[in-house]
Every structure is written in structure tokens, then in C-alpha cells.
Amino acid sequence: MEFALLIKAAIMGIVEGLTEFLPISSTGHLILAGSLLQFTGDKVKVFEIAIQTGAMFAVMWEYRTRLLATMRGIGSEAVAQRFARNVLIAFVPAVVLGLALGSLIKSHLFHPVPVATAFVIGGLIILWVERGHRSEYGARDLQGERRARVETVDDMTALDALKVGLVQCAALLPGTSRSGATIIGSMMFGFSRKAATEFSFFLGIPTLVGAGAYSLYKQRDLLSLSDLPMFAVGLAFAFISALVCIRWLIRYVSTHDFRIFAYYRLLFGGLVLLSWHTGWVNWSA
Structure with a gap:
């Protein structure tokens, strides 16, 4: 396998890990990065989904104590049972809609210009929500920790989980995040x-993890053993960069809001749309 291809896989892995957990759309960044690197095609689409698993391995490593405690207590402890139930409830809506609409969305919207448009719209939504959040909690209680109805994940109800699962479905649109x-x-x-x-x-x-496994199975005819190094490099770099990002983000949200990500989305999406409109960059993917 060409060394240049492994370099591209490493870059894509870093992009995935650094953007997966930030409200700036990892899929959108991967599509744009792939276009710039001329790293595109059906096999690359499978690769982009598969390396998300590397980012999830970082979550499992960082929260291994919580996850192991849940597994050990799921048969007898109410907190563990409620946590597992809520994750399962929130997971289901995206599975149903993803299976129903995934192919249609990929064929029409997995391109730089729709992604950039979603970047801009998402940035405006974040600013709107943050404005309402600040009005509700006040500047001196910026995080809303003392007054939030759900202060920790253990305070969630089944209805809370369903609501989060439904809004996660918006992320089926690339660039949404x-x-x-x-x-x-x-x-x-x-x-x-x-x-x-x-x-x-x-x-x-x-x-x-489910999306990655499903994509690999469905597109298995596109892949061969010679692709293993490319996937391994992408997964490894996604894991490392995601672990760094997770630890930083948890510290960041304790003292900051998300407006900086909204401004980033507006600027980045706007630049992509401007470069497309003027022809400065050939967004061919």
C-alpha cells in the first residue's frame, strides 16, 4: 500500500478524532478533508464511517470505570439499569431512520456544498440556544449547574432519553453534527x-460502533485484506486524537459555553460556500 495513502488515512483519523465530540460535525469535516486530499470514492465512505469506531474506543477507555460498573450492576442496581435503558431508548430512533433513509441521504447530501450549508445553519441554531440558556440561567450561573433540571446523566428519565434520541436523528444530515x-x-x-x-x-x-459495523458488513465486497493497513491507521489516529479531545472538552464545558463553536461553524461554512461560489476551490467530492 502506498505510503501517501497511509498519510491521508492518518490525517482523516486525526480529523475524525478531533471533531467527533465537538458540535462542529465530524462527517462534514471528513467530507471536506477528503475532497481537499482527493481521498474520495465508495471505499472511502466506508472508511469514514468505520474510523468513528476509533473515536468510540476513546470514550470507552476514558469512561471504562463507569461502563464496567454498569455492566456489573445491570442485573441488580437501579442506577445501572436506568443508565443502560436510557442509552438504549436514545439509540433506537437513529437506527430506525438511518436504515430507512441512510442510502437516500448519502446519495444526495454527502457533498461539500450541502455540508457547508448545514454548518452555517447549525451555527445559527447554537447561538440561538445559547442565548436562551444564558437568559434562563443568568450570567453569574453560566453553566446552569445549580438550576438545570438534569444535572447528571443519572437524573435522566426515559422521556428525556427519547427526546435526545429524536434530536440525534438530525445528525443523519451531514454537516449537522x-x-x-x-x-x-x-x-x-x-x-x-x-x-x-x-x-x-x-x-x-x-x-x-453500530454504524461502523453495519457499513463494513454491507460494503464488504468493496474491501480486501490490502485495505487493512489504511483502516488500522485511521482507527489508531482517531482513537488518540479523540482521547485528547474528550479530556479537553470536559474541562472546557465546566467554564465555557458553546458559542465559539457556533462562530467557527459560521466562518468555516461561509468560507467553503464562498470558495465554491467563486471557484477558488474545486469542491469535487
Whole structure:
């Protein structure tokens, strides 16, 4: 396998890991990065979905104590049972809609211009939600931790989980951001920023690992053993960069809001649309 191809796989893995858990759309960044790197095609689409599993391995490693405690207590402990139930409830809507609409969405919307448009729209939504959140909690209680209805993931009800699962479905549209949809949606439903962020991490485990496994199985005829190094490099770099991002993000949300990501989405999406409109960049993917 060409060394240049492995370099591209490493870059894509880093992009995936650094963007998966931020409200800026990892899929959107992968589509744009792949277009710039001329790293496109049906096999690459499978690769982009598969390396999300590397980011999820980072979540499982970082929260291994919580996940192991849940597995040990799921037969007898109410907290573990409620946690597992909520993740399962939130997971189901995206599975149903993904199976029903996934192929249609991929064929029409997995392109740079629709992605950039979603970037801009998502940025405006984040600003709108943050404005309402600040009005509700006040500047001196920016995070809303003392007054949030759902302060931790253990405070969630089954209805809360269903609501988060439904807003996660918006992330089927590339450029929307799965993390952005679940985190910002959760905040709208009364979650603290930390609870919203952590539940987004946990919900990503079945959602993205399942999507990766399904994509690999469905497109298995496209792949061969010679592709293994490319996938291994992408997974490894996604894991490392995601682990760094997770640890940083949890510290960040304790003292900051998400407006900086909204401004980033507006700027980045706007630049892509401008470069497409003027012909500065050939967004061919």
C-alpha cells in the first residue's frame, strides 16, 4: 500500500478524532478533508464511517470505570439499569431512520456544498440556544449547574432519553453534527452542559460502533485484506486524537459555553460556500 495513502488515512483519523465530540460535525469535516486530499470514492465512505469506531474506543477507555460498573450492576442496581435503558431508548430512533433513509441521504447530501450549508445553519441554531440558556440561567450561573433540571446523566428519565434520541436523528444530515444535535438539543430540554456532553459521549458508543459495523458488513465486497493497513491507521489516529479531545472538552464545558463553536461553524461554512461560489476551490467530492 502506498505510503501517501497511509498519510491521508492518518490525517482523516486525526480529523475524525478531533471533531467527533465537538458540535462542529465530524462527517462534514471528513467530507471536506477528503475532497481537499482527493481521498474520495465508495471505499472511502466506508472508511469514514468505520474510523468513528476509533473515536468510540476513546470514550470507552476514558469512561471504562463507569461502563464496567454498569455492566456489573445491570442485573441488580437501579442506577445501572436506568443508565443502560436510557442509552438504549436514545439509540433506537437513529437506527430506525438511518436504515430507512441512510442510502437516500448519502446519495444526495454527502457533498461539500450541502455540508457547508448545514454548518452555517447549525451555527445559527447554537447561538440561538445559547442565548436562551444564558437568559434562563443568568450570567453569574453560566453553566446552569445549580438550576438545570438534569444535572447528571443519572437524573435522566426515559422521556428525556427519547427526546435526545429524536434530536440525534438530525445528525443523519451531514454537516449537522451528532454531538451538536445531542448536546444542544439536551440543553434545550433542561440538561446541564456537562450532563448533555457526557450523555452525548455515551450515546455515541452504540450509535457509531453500530454504524461502523453495519457499513463494513454491507460494503464488504468493496474491501480486501490490502485495505487493512489504511483502516488500522485511521482507527489508531482517531482513537488518540479523540482521547485528547474528550479530556479537553470536559474541562472546557465546566467554564465555557458553546458559542465559539457556533462562530467557527459560521466562518468555516461561509468560507467553503464562498470558495465554491467563486471557484477558488474545486469542491469535487
